[in-house]
Amino acid sequence: MSAAMRIAREEWRLLRRNRVAVIGLALLLVLAVVATFTAWDSRRTAVEERAAHQTQVDREFEAQPDRHPHRMVHYGHFVFRPLNLLAAFDPGIDAYTGHTLFLEGHRQNSANFGDVRQSSLLLRFGQLTPAFVLQVLAPLLLVFVGHATLAREREAGTLRVLLAQGVTPGQIALGKAFALSGTALLMLVPAFVALGWIGIEAPGLAVSALALAAGYAVWLLVWALGIVAASAFFKRGRDALLTLLAAWAIGVVFLPRVAAEIAAAADALPTRFETDIAVARDLAALGDSHNPDDPYFAEFRKKTLKAHGVSRIEDLPVNYKGLVGMEGERLTAGLFARYADEAFERQHAQLRRVDDFALLSPVIALRRLSMAASGTDQHSYRHFVESAERHRYRLVQDLNRMQAEKLSFAGDRSSRDNRIGRAHWHGVADFHHEPLAPSRLLRNAAPAALVLLAWLAALAGLLALAVRHLGRATR
Template sequence: MSGSPVSRIAREEWRLLLRDRVALLGLALLTLLALAASATAWESWRAADAQRARYQAQANQEFEAQPDRHPHRMVHYGHFVFRPLNPLAAFDAGIDAYTGHTLFLEGHRQNSANFGDVRQSSLLLRFGQLTPAFVLQVLAPLLLVFLGHAALARERESGTLRILLAQGVRPGQIVRGKLLALAGAALLALLPAALGLALMGAGAQPVQALALLAGYAAWLLLWAALVVGLSALFTRRRDALLCLLAVWTVAVILVPRLAADTAAAAHVLPTRLESDIAVARDLAALGDSHNPDDPYFADFRKKVLAQYGVARVEDLPVNYKGLLGIEGERMTSELFNRYAQQSFDLQGRQSGFMDAAGIASPLLALRRISMALAGTDLASYRRFLEQGEHYRYTLIQSLNQLQAEKITYADDRNPNRQNRVDRTHWHDVAHFAYQPAAPATVLRSVLPAAATLGAWLVALLALLAWGAHMLRRAPR
């Protein structure tokens, strides 16, 4: 096989590449940039993950160190939980820089995550982070354009294409040889990122790391096919380069930006102020547990008295104020969850629009795959918020239950009586433990995007076949 026309053409292409100082410099710079991106991103991940773990341990310790208190005081004292970083987030930060990672949990409220990195850092962060994903998504295709734009146009321009065809070399063999050579350059560009993935995910998430590597290999192969295919259609290197630069600009810069803006305009999210006003309005309509004449809670009181067979709340075997807290928290949590569901539905529609736009740019499909596998996409963020809310609800209701069972109604209403519970109860609260999605679930979620990326690859391989057909029509 080593002596086949395909391998000989690939070796000759590599020989020309090694003699081109600009090409070697470009490969060297991209390799160094990818290595630097992997090293700095990994170190940043380690520092951020250690910091969040330290803060979480401190929050747990401070909650457990509270003195004897009324349980409702602890409801308003609240608790903090921090989102742990996925190891592969060092490879692709995704939306993590724009979303918060800290939740303050308290009764009667469902707070949003705070302290996103963009709000803590300089405006330069908004222009993108130097991660291995950024290098492979944006810079590696540009390097392939400069390395391979003349692969076949040069042969036409210099007249060597006629010689090759006259010697009996088939057009398909020429195209495959050029593609093999450029795919080798793409492999070199991918190698530093592969080493970074081995460091980041080999121990904790090997399945996701391998899937990420496969996705980016398909991405670079796609560009190699595009570059060689378009080069076969032009008779001058300059024209091929201009066309490929235009394609890169549209596919990598323009379409993703326009798709994001269009998705935001098509499915408008309410502002924070609008949401707060709507929630406050609905909360007021639910009822007021502090108003004895409130229709809902008056009916609730009747049901409780009938359940226990007593005539007055003072005669209940449990603290009625604790029962009010349990019922009020249930009602408000249902309201908060409904608004959260509406918000995530809108964001899901925006994501669906972006997925559909992958037909116009394969970069959108790749980003979907990359962020999902790295655990830095919308689904992972939503998973953290929902688990945090479940933990909050369980925590608050356990404190309300303590009020109902450990403090009498008479003592609760009299500040001069014993209305505190022992501090050991704070130690009974389980610590928050975020559970990421199972690897099989993540892989299933990226199948549509992988199909889009595969369709692009098939289409560009068809372009290669057409380019080979056009070579047959080259003047001899």
């Protein structure tokens, strides 16, 4: 057995004899298990509730009586964002963005019913999930367990004895790093079990689950190397502990929140009121489909009559009102898409500013990787919103087309003949959302993964410098 492994084995033996460390590790494992089951149950409940609500609104839409199609356009429909299995591990921004969209004609609504808006402020400080336990609490326990791993040898005078016996500083540091990394690996067991089960239950998510496991392993390894390096630099364990606690408080708690505030101030989003005013102004400039004298739609009427070779809208083979509804929706949908793209691009600019702080705080990179691989980040949310908007557009245009093809122009103005049968509503509002492919999720997570690996390389270099310092300090 190599000297490094003998030192690691001795370190594990000391750890088993340390009641505080054992109790702390046991509590963390229990908390991780509880967080896993709690998050799983929360996700299962959310999925069942959303599925039940989706079934209910689908049934209510199809149960509408004989109506005018344009009334169904304004009746609207609800869609609910689905959650994959990995959302139980890291729910990401789901609690903040909302999960319900109301689809209606002439409007593009934002998602509603975010859990943060309906719950206590405590939810803003972090949900009890496996991701939260590993991102915030596991590094803190590693700090308490390993801060004195080398400083203790120096204070007790055993470091000189080890060096006198021919053990090199590198072997000592490597053995300590092995021991602390083994402790970190033990902390990951509940998460590995949960991710493994998800990979088996949903094979399509297996690669994403593996990426999550690797990302969190690198995250704790970064802390293990940093803690051993700090313990090598400081002569007293107390100094190493204070420094590492400051690093945890600043890097894990303080910087992520400050980064978000700075990004929000630098690329401020317009308020909902400001956006509504701007959209209303641009809608007025597009033209009013309800005004027969509107210049745009007057020209549209001329083109339509010319295309069909008739001189009156009453002679058109289709209902002109339905055509006007389709054209109006096409114009407004393009405007809504432009505003939505601008809003999302500004949000992505904010995220890029936050990502810059990952060079100072690796937890920012870890969170980006974790949410991206779990399908609960901004990219996945935007994919859902855009998918729902495409569905809204198809739904409204299908109803407008029914008005154009199923109702005559003369009958459309009659209070008795301006309805079509309820059978036409069946299936038209069904929403099927396809989440981002695993390959796309991994591409979104790749930049954050590279930052984490860069941190790992940097801490490995810092540990190498600490080994040199350790050798010179004992001469």
